[in-house]
Amino acid sequence: MIATVPSATLLGVRGRPVTVEVHVSSGLPGFTIVGLPDASCREARDRVRAALLSSGLPWPLKRVTVNLAPSGLRKAGSQLDLAMAVALLVAEGRLHPEHVAHTAFVGELGLDGTIRPVTGTVPLVHALDTDAVVVPAASVAEAELIARHQVRAAGDLRGLVAALTGSAPWPDGFPPESSPASVPDPDLSDVRGQPLARLALELAAAGGHHLLMVGPPGAGKTMLARRLPGLLPDLGPDHALEATMVHSAAGVPLAGGLVRRPPFRAPHHGASTVSLTGGGSSVMRPGEISLAHRGVLFLDELGEFQASVVDALRQPLEEGVIRVSRASGTVAFPAEVLLVAAMNPCPCGLGGAPGACRCSDAARARYHRRVSGPILDRFDLRIDVAAPDVDDLLGGAPGEPSSTVRERVIEVRGRAAHRGAPCNAALRPDQLDDVAPLSAGASRLLEDSLRAGTLTGRGLHRIRRLALTLADREGHPGELTAEHVALALALRSTPVAFEPGAAA
Amino acid sequence: MSGMRTAAAVGLASLPAMGPRRLDSLLEVWEPEEAWRRITGGDRVVGQVLDGRLGKEPAEVLSRWTTAARVLDPVEALEAHRRSGIEVLVRGEPGYPHLLLDDPEPPVALFVRGDLEVLDTRRVAIVGTRRCTRSGRLTAREIAADLAAGGVAVVSGLALGIDGAAHEGALSVDGGAAPVGVVGTGLDRVYPKRNAALWERVAVEGLLVSEVPMGSGPSPWRFPARNRIIAALSEVILVVESHTTGGALHTVEEALARDREVLIVPGSVRSPASEGTNALLHAGVGPARDAADVLTALGLAAPVVGAGEQPNSAARPEGRAASPGRGHRPGGAVDPRDQAVLDLVGGEPVNLDRLAESSGLSLGELAVSLVRLESAGCVARSGGFVERLVR
Structure with missing residues (x-):
């Protein structure tokens, strides 16, 4: 006797449909799982057996073979437990195939027959094409985010069988965890003074330009960075779903349902490469850069990160996805992030102003080697942040609130969308001549910088994109003026600390 | 025989941890050949002569010297220097700069590349911090250029920052006085590497001086000893920028001990790079605003050079005068x-x-x-x- 039940497994942050086939035949009693199950998947045998017995359901003293199709795909995790149990019940005749037609099952079994939630419910359900999906009661809210299926809750195996046969009503899912009155993003109006840094934050948000802030301790770099997500618009439905799937696959609790606000991730500088890029031996988990997908990845104390860890971000920053390859296969994780980094100018922290540093040359060189040239190059915005004026701190008027800035950001992003790019930073070099022509003064300025060697060919495109964002921000149509370019150059200066002559 | 004497002095200077004081104490008692013979032979008297100058482990230092001396051929070491174009001057031999003869701590051996006649001109040291500001660099450059144009040799340490800027400035003047670089490593060991090109230019166009033989890399204790030579070779010492601690202040101490005039370039009281120089100013050291002030201190007629734009640009060939940001206002060009x-x-x-x-x-x-x-x-x-x- 044979039965098939659809379910899904997780590959990276994407679900893959899996058909659970169970064959029961006479022969030596046994239970075999084939189709590349990993260790946690193979252990399903004992969980299913115990769950059936404790739910008062029979365990066949026959030869049971479970096949997980497609058999070439590695399956990991315990979310297939429920589908195996249900398929076994169908194969044995306890459930009629009609009862489970067009229904997929996702969930882990406890030994007492309870059905437990699993990580990655959102991508798992997303991968399923059945009419109905049965998920653990605690996961109903997550499963309903996909809104394509009839979502049914299951509390335990006995109740599930009753509900499937129609002898009992379907239980209600747990209400979605009341989001703990989501803490609002900190507001930009808290920042006093610092017009350059404020402008840089706004441009980062509006144009998708990566931002590096260099400054002494106490200059407010972290404070500024934390205000960046508040300047970004809400995620659109597609982007929200992408971000939600990553969070679900990583097991991050989804308090408020869909991730509608751009995520903000700030990994500690002790982070390993794998924790940032994602990976793992059997189950590939997304790293911090993927958790920050469609949001902000903040690397505080960039100079304290290991150089290799930071360099691992180069490829994903360029491509927007990170491909993690292991012996078991290659997984592409989404990684469209806005990178914001902050660092002290040097180990002593005083080197922000020319001539002020107290570090030895060797200590400075060591510190700066951590941030390679290619990474430094990825930042369109590189500013020195100095501690704000005492007068500003105490008596200064509060700056513009985030909401006002966000409106401008949305407008600038709208213009970029008109040009067919998600943001100005993503414009291709060949588009630049069309969308960002230069005035005579602007091109003279760029020419001078190129001749003086302060600007490279690659930097030229970055400056033009940045100048375009500046122009968009003012609603300035047409050619970029010298003012835009001069300000863009000032916003992408080589930080004092990195100047070869600074220590000299 | 003088060749042996020179060779023995090179040999002694090449021994590990052999600083100027230890070398000096040895040569107070013995001629170089004798000292060399005794160290090679492991003579205990050496320890008594150097009593109190050998640190915590005198016996260990002595045995290291003996071990090193037994595998070192002083004649060959001297030849190696000559093959590399490095002249060796030993105290008491002809050719040793007379400037250093009456110095309180004259180097036993000097290793030089370049033209020794530079030392016959007037000499001003320009020293300062490695961690300087742009304007500090520029000031050092300008003053050095004006001094060189006025026929005054600029002496400095070829370090990063002010030192290097002073050398650059002096070399920027065609036909100006050639600079003197006093370094703390062997002349084959360029330090810092970033100044390699400058180092070579100083050797070719001016004079490069060290009291350590070839092969000696940078060690922190060598630099203060180097500073004393800078002070000894200069008539006036100008400090452009200095933090409250640093090598430049050590050079000032050495200069004061030798009764040399010290001048400083005053800076903003808020600039950390001027804290040391401003402290000197407060302590009574005279200020110098430009090359003219330095020339006055040398007793040279100041108005000849550096008093204003006119003589400056006259003293230098056209085209070079426009080194970016010379200390004059670009008249009327500013909006x-x-x-x-x-x-x-x-x-x-x-x-x-x-x-x-x-x-x-x-x-x-x-x-x-x-x-x-x-x-x-x-x-x-x-x-x-x-x-x-x-x-």
Whole structure:
């Protein structure tokens, strides 16, 4: 006797449909799982057996073979437990195939027959094409985010069988965890003074330009960075779903349902490469850069990160996805992030102003080697942040609130969308001549910088994109003026600390 | 025989941890050949002669010397120097600079490349911190150029920062006095590497001096000893920028011990790079605003060079005079709006935020203004900071 039940497994942050086939035949009693199950998947045998017995359901003293199709795909995790149990019940005749037609099952079994939630419910359900999906009661809210299926809750195996046969009503899912009155993003109006840094934050948000802030301790770099997500618009439905799937696959609790606000991730500088890029031996988990997908990845104390860890971000920053390859296969994780980094100018922290540093040359060189040239190059915005004026701190008027800035950001992003790019930073070099022509003064300025060697060919495109964002921000149509370019150059200066002559 | 004497002195100077004081104490008692013979033989008397100068483990130092001396051929070491174009001058031998003969701590051996006649001209040391500001570098460069143009040799340590800038300035003048570089490593060991090209130019066009033989790399204790030679070779010592601690202040101490005149370039009281020099000023050291003040201290007629733009540009060939941001105002070239910005940039580096606030300009207008000022040589920018270059 044979039965098939659809379910899904997780590959990276994407679900893959899996058909659970169970064959029961006479022969030596046994239970075999084939189709590349990993260790946690193979252990399903004992969980299913115990769950059936404790739910008062029979365990066949026959030869049971479970096949997980497609058999070439590695399956990991315990979310297939429920589908195996249900398929076994169908194969044995306890459930009629009609009862489970067009229904997929996702969930882990406890030994007492309870059905437990699993990580990655959102991508798992997303991968399923059945009419109905049965998920653990605690996961109903997550499963309903996909809104394509009839979502049914299951509390335990006995109740599930009753509900499937129609002898009992379907239980209600747990209400979605009341989001703990989501803490609002900190507001930009808290920042006093610092017009350059404020402008840089706004441009980062509006144009998708990566931002590096260099400054002494106490200059407010972290404070500024934390205000960046508040300047970004809400995620659109597609982007929200992408971000939600990553969070679900990583097991991050989804308090408020869909991730509608751009995520903000700030990994500690002790982070390993794998924790940032994602990976793992059997189950590939997304790293911090993927958790920050469609949001902000903040690397505080960039100079304290290991150089290799930071360099691992180069490829994903360029491509927007990170491909993690292991012996078991290659997984592409989404990684469209806005990178914001902050660092002290040097180990002593005083080197922000020319001539002020107290570090030895060797200590400075060591510190700066951590941030390679290619990474430094990825930042369109590189500013020195100095501690704000005492007068500003105490008596200064509060700056513009985030909401006002966000409106401008949305407008600038709208213009970029008109040009067919998600943001100005993503414009291709060949588009630049069309969308960002230069005035005579602007091109003279760029020419001078190129001749003086302060600007490279690659930097030229970055400056033009940045100048375009500046122009968009003012609603300035047409050619970029010298003012835009001069300000863009000032916003992408080589930080004092990195100047070869600074220590000299 | 003098060849053996020189060779033995090279041998002694090549021994590990052999500093100027230890070498001096040895040669107070013995001739170099004798000292060499005794060290090679492991003579205990050496320890008694150097009593109190051998640190915590005298026996260990002595045995290291003996081990090293037994595998070192002094004649071969001397030949190696000569093959590399390095002249070896030993105290008491002909050719040793007479300037150093009456010094309280004259080096036993000097290793030199270049033209010793440079030492016959007037000499001014320009020293300062490695961690200097742009304007500090520029000041060092300018003064050095003006001094060289006035026929005064600039002596410095070829370090990063002020030292290197002084050498660059002196070399920028065609037909000016050649500079003297006093270094703390063997002449085959360029340190710091970043100054390799400058080091070579000083050797070719001027004079490079060290008291350590070839093969000796940079060790922290060698640099203070080097500073004393800078002080000994100069008539006036000018400190351009110095933190409250640093090698430049050590050079000042050595200079005062030798009764040399010390001058400092005053800086903003807010600039950390001028803390040391301003402290010296407060302690009574005289200020120097430009090369003219230094020349006056040398007793040279000041108005000849450096008193203003006119003689400056006359003293240097056309084309070179326009080294960016010479200390004069580009007359009338500055737009009135830019002038307002320039007036707000004072003696210390100021950041863009402050400048935007005090000028009332938008960041964009300010950026354009600064680009113009920078290309006119009125200001320099490093990162988000602006420094004033014109006076």
